[in-house]
Amino acid sequence: MGKLYGYCRISTRNQSIERQVRNILRVYPEAIIIKEIYTGTSFDRPEWNKLMRTIQDDDGIVFDEVSRMGRNAAEGFDIYKDMFERGINLIYLKESHINTESYRESMQSVIDMEIQSGNPDADELVNSIVKAVKRFALSKVEKDIYRAFEQAEKEVDYLHRRTKEGIEMARLNGKQIGLKKGTKLVTRKSIEAKRAIQKYNKTFGGPLNNIETIRQIGISETTFYKYRKEIIEELLVKQEGAQKDSC
Template structure:
């Protein structure tokens, strides 16, 4: 039975060590898995996928918060339920009320009943408890998804405010020269990349802008720095 701490950051400005510290404080024996993939869905998160392939019944995965597992409520709940039925324990430090162990205890602490219809009654109790679990878990994932949407909206509003105040977006202070290609690439990043409220992943943005990975992250950093 192993304990894994899964840590993920979704932007270059986040510090993954905060999550690592929180998990190791609560679970000092946990094996830390780091993920720096930028995105909002758990598909495509290579380190998480590798972890899901090697966990066994009785193992535990610890998250700093539910948003580190998934920010999409439907997919997040599907993964939660899948791991629950595989007997893999899930721990969320900031949302302990949806830890899998909470519902396992509720489903096993049943009143002893006798009679011909005991199995039917217990099935009904289990179904009711699982429905309560579903509701609470969905609420937690929906809140995480809402926080992402709100962040994207605040980013768009901040960009618009900067533009209205005459601040040049995409042109870092102190720069003496900017090519037409880099300017066009930054505009694509600003309009379409998920970090700035768009819908494209980093890889998709690179392809659309026709730039290398190195240039992409350089331009992205310059855009963030210019918005501060």
Template sequence: MGKTYGYARVSTKNQRLDRQIRNIEDYCKDRKIEKIYKEKYTGTKMGRLQFQKLLAAVSSGDTIIFDSVSRMSRSADEGYTLYMQLLQEGIDLIFIKEPHINTSYYKQMQAKKMKIASTGKESTDRLISAIVDAITEFQNEETKEKIRIAFEQSEKEVQDLHIRISEGIKTTQRLNESLPEEQRKQIGQKKGSTFQTKKSIIKKEGIRKMSKDFDGDMKDKEIIEILEISRNTYYKYKKELLMEENT
């Protein structure tokens, strides 16, 4: 039996890997994990040092476990290409949150072929065989499309979040123009106020949507794990959001 490896990645140095590592370890309760490669990396390109070390270490029969497809790649084209390459090399891929695109599922679809008893007539058997082959090929292509869609969806979620944030800022700016000066919301930085970065805006939007203290129904601990930020940063952002609502 081949070896099992894990891979966990976050996009910034301040994010935590704990949740991903715990999910991989929980998934592997009945099997030995050779090593979990850990990476703090910004960007979507494949030039990740630990990931490259992992790819160099695996061989046919080995398994790589990811918490999510987005940990392998947020770029649809690169992710799909690498997936098919590793599949051809005999390496199994497991995505805890997207089991429907595990390589085991793909292999099952490839292996599924209708068994039809011979009719005794060569011409009829050839026709039936051709039909079965066409159906099998269709199933294979359909499975490939599911894999591509999973990577495309991961990439689109990030792009959509950035668009929503940009649109929200523009909407606030437009509404401000119609309000008296004393009622306008602060978009830029005031002297002595909290500096807003692109990262803080994204994280705050997540907190506002998920926290039971705002528009969601989730607990603080759950949100900290999902957003992959420290407790101190989370409560800092939450305090700032509460202050904004009370002004």
């Protein structure tokens, strides 16, 4: 196999992509990780498109699960067939039974079948049967692949529906959904990110500009500017408090 890429995608800003990254690198530490941080409602995938322009025959792509490759079963299956025909290896950690390597191995014995008995009439008859067997085998494998994409699509739809139902039930029971207006969510991840921003960003005396800081920490642009604003506000409050204490 040539180069091996690990493709990770999240569909909303509220999701974490690191789980996918960890899962892929745990099995394939040599994989070159490609992150699609936010796709938006149009499903525009610039990192995927860039990968498609550079990937070559015998290269491979690893996915945490099949749903990361397409929005639905039909689209995912079309991408799968295109990649297979281009000679690109596809690997799914969760659905390994449809890896292209397994597909090729299951098909190879059928593809290699050809009868040459020396009797043209008999060969023509037998080989016509072999061709029918090939079509049947290919059809069965394709159904297995499509079924895997369909199952992944159903699981995602089910999760979205249950989440929506749970939120609605909580709202009907009078529970607070999300944070109250003006409340800041403080997590260990946000604390660590803010520390890194103060350490690396030029706004606070660090060596990196905004874009370089974002890449260094591995957060989205929106999150970076939000945290930077909060840091500035916190520093101003501390400064005002110190001035009052000195008076």
